[in-house]
Amino acid sequence: MLELVDVCKHYGSTESDGGTVQALQDVSLSVKEGEFVSIIGSSGCGKSTLLEIVAGLVPASTGELRIHGERVDGPNPRVGMVFQEESTFPWLTAQANVEFGLRAAGVSRVAATKQAREMLHLVGLHGFENHYPDQLSGGMRQRVAIARALVTRPEVILMDEPFGALDEQTRIVLGEELLRLWQGTGSTVLFVTHSLSEAAMLADRIAVLSSRPGRIIELIEVTLPRPRSSEIIGTPAFTAITGQLWKHLQREARRSAGLEDVRAQQQTAEADSLTLGAS
Numbered sequence: 001m002l003e004l005v006d007v008c009k010h011y012g013s014t015e016s017d018g019g020t021v022q023a024l025q026d027v028s029l030s031v032k033e034g035e036f037v038s039i040i041g042s043s044g045c046g047k048s049t050l051l052e053i054v055a056g057l058v059p060a061s062t063g064e065l066r067i068h069g070e071r072v073d074g075p076n077p078r079v080g081m082v083f084q085e086e087s088t089f090p091w092l093t094a095q096a097n098v099e100f101g102l103r104a105a106g107v108s109r110v111a112a113t114k115q116a117r118e119m120l121h122l123v124g125l126h127g128f129e130n131h132y133p134d135q136l137s138g139g140m141r142q143r144v145a146i147a148r149a150l151v152t153r154p155e156v157i158l159m160d161e162p163f164g165a166l167d168e169q170t171r172i173v174l175g176e177e178l179l180r181l182w183q184g185t186g187s188t189v190l191f192v193t194h195s196l197s198e199a200a201m202l203a204d205r206i207a208v209l210s211s212r213p214g215r216i217i218e219l220i221e222v223t224l225p226r227p228r229s230s231e232i233i234g235t236p237a238f239t240a241i242t243g244q245l246w247k248h249l250q251r252e253a254r255r256s257a258g259l260e261d262v263r264a265q266q267q268t269a270e271a272d273s274l275t276l277g278a279s
């Protein structure tokens with residue numbers, strides 16, 4: 001349904017040397033209709049860039065994006081997006097935030113009011129319609145953002161670390177809520193996270209990106225049964241997946257933390273001291 005074919009992205013540098021930053025390299029990914037795909041990788045590896053390309057907000061340097069086999073080159077009304085922070089308009093109430101996308105899509109005022117109210121109810125924000133974002137908790141604000149993205153029933157929902165600014169417990173319960181809302185919608189989801197357990201709990205498939213330039217180094221099938229709840233956290237099948245993810249990510253994580261040679265140096269030093277001890 002959604003296909004990335006050999007996508008590369010270079011950004012022109014703002015530095016005076018005029019160099020470029022390569023954010024993505026040869027990313028190819030085919031996503032089935034209704035599939036939930038998580039994208040995981042270390043900070044700066046190109047995850048947001050990838051979503052922005054799918055949303056049509058930034059163009060790929062080379063390669064292409066296809067939706068239903070058709071090449072897409074610009075913003076796409078079939079795609080809804082939720083960002084990490086400040087996904088809501090602070091000057092609009094929760095109700096007006098959710099109505100916003102509907103009105104932009106040409107839905108009448110009366111219908112938009114009704115649909116927005118139902119959607120807020122569905123995400124558990126009944127009674128908070130007239131609150132402004134700064135009167136809500138971080139978790140509630142992200143539920144408003146999710147309501148706003150889902151209310152237009154987009155075919156594709158892009159989520160860029162939507163729970164990244166929240167504590168882990170809140171993140172887990174909102175993940176459960178998201179699964180509940182997503183089930184039965186038939187929407188295809190691309191969900192960026194840097195949390196191993198979030199990816200394992202939510203996704204049908206996990207694309208593991210290398211550190212920059214981001215390449216897909218592994219695609220992991222998550223065969224855990226659905227419907228899922230947070231009860232699966234810690235089960236052997238669940239831990240097997242997070243363990244598998246960590247196996248692929250740890251080298252990239254060391255690299256992005258600037259530790260790539262430290263372990264090799266330590267091993268050499270240990271080997272040297274053993275040799276000295278022996279002599």
Ligand SMILES: Nc1ncnc2c1ncn2[C@@H]1O[C@H](COP(=O)(O)OP(=O)(O)O)[C@@H](O)[C@H]1O
Binds near residue numbers: 013042044045
């Ligand atoms: N608009 C931009 N102009 C120049 N460089 C950018 C721009 N957006 C992102 N980058 C660079 O591209 C790389 C990937 O960024 P990003 O996609 O935001 O990574 P992630 O979301 O995985 O943290 C980073 O090195 C970042 O600095």
Ligand SMILES: [Mg+2]
Binds near residue numbers: 160
């Ligand atoms: Mg990002």
